[in-house]
Amino acid sequence: MKSIIASMIAAAGLMVAGSAAAVDMPATAKKLNCTACHAIDKKVVGPGWKAVSDKYKGDAGAEAKLITKVTKGGGGVWGSMPMPANDPSGTKQTEIKELVKFILAL
Numbered sequence: 001m002k003s004i005i006a007s008m009i010a011a012a013g014l015m016v017a018g019s020a021a022a023v024d025m026p027a028t029a030k031k032l033n034c035t036a037c038h039a040i041d042k043k044v045v046g047p048g049w050k051a052v053s054d055k056y057k058g059d060a061g062a063e064a065k066l067i068t069k070v071t072k073g074g075g076g077v078w079g080s081m082p083m084p085a086n087d088p089s090g091t092k093q094t095e096i097k098e099l100v101k102f103i104l105a106l
Contacts, residue, residue: 023040023041023106025039025040026098026099026102028095028098028099029099029102031095032086032092032095032096032099034099037083040106045081046078046081046083047078049102049103049106050106052066052103053103053104053105053106056104062104063097063100063101063104066100066103066104067093067096067097067100069083070083070086070087070096070099070100071085071086071087071088071090071092071093071096072085072088073085073086
């Protein structure tokens with residue numbers, strides 16, 4: 001009986017640790033300074049990424065829309081503060097696509 005309880009406690013601990021790790025801000029977001037305006041679970045200057053994910057759930061074109069928004073910037077979707085362009089030269093598309101996939105998977 002003790003081993004079953006110990007196993008359940010260990011499994012619960014791993015699940016909590018796993019879910020905490022699953023929502024850590026990716027290194028790419030830190031590298032590209034996304035963390036200056038965004039957090040995963042709360043509004044900073046821009047919306048929390050979980051809210052973005054929820055807004056675009058079920059939208060088949062969401063990935064392309066968000067890649068464009070991050071690349072070129074824009075405003076009006078989340079309030080009056082516009083998002084600046086993050087890749088006008090087009091050199092960060094692989095990283096931006098990685099981040100957008102992360103956001104939509106939240």
